[in-house]
Amino acid sequence: MKQQLIVAILSAGLLTSCDDDVIPEKVPLEVRQNLLATFPLAFDIAWEKSGQDYEADFTVHAAEHSALFQQSGKLAQYKRAIPASELPEAVAHSIARNYPNYQLEEAEAFVKDHITSYQVILKSKSTEVEVVYSADGQQLRQPYWD
Incomplete structure (x- = not known):
């Protein structure tokens, strides 16, 4: 029961x-x-x-x-899953510099107002973080879109 x-x-x-x-x-x-x-x-x-x-x-x-x-019907924003190889070099360098003990779990290209940014999920042994970057490798404050 x-x-x-x-x-x-x-x-x-x-x-x-x-x-x-x-x-x-x-x-x-x-x-x-x-x-x-x-x-x-x-x-x-x-x-x-x-x-x-x-x-x-x-x-x-x-x-x-x-x-x-x-x-x-207007498109407000969209995202697509991308392989790590499609991340801009500046983003990859920023991830390596700021998250040296993390592995890239997921990457997405995010487009809003004709501007592309990059959302990534990074994992360490005990932590997972969601981070958004501009194409030039700057970490952004905009929220991660699930």
């Missing part, structure tokens, strides 16, 4: 955690059209509501992408 109660509670938690997911038909047409106009090779698209905006997670050429669209 106790196990059934635990399973029921965990299941309810999973159901409520997915409340922001949106079926494509509920996403405004302008948003869906702009996604496909901006990323014509996008596939495996999943939508969720983010405040008043819509976030799409999708794949292009085997790279994971996320894009945030306003209700009007």
Whole structure:
């Protein structure tokens, strides 16, 4: 009986955690059209509501992408997973200098207002940090976009 109660509670938690997911038909047409106009090779698209905006997670050429669209359909920002080799040299040097005991776990190119920055997840034996860099290797204060 106790196990059934635990399973029921965990299941309810999973159901409520997915409340922001949106079926494509509920996403405004302008948003869906702009996604496909901006990323014509996008596939495996999943939508969720983010405040008043819509976030799409999708794949292009085997790279994971996320894009945030306003209700009007305007693209607000997007990011794509990149290999470490695509990080600008200045970013790689800054990581090596400031986080010498960390390994690069994940890297993403982040674009907002036509400016590209780079989000990285760095791991040490006991710590994980999320850091954002400008293309010239400066660590930025802007929040890491999950």
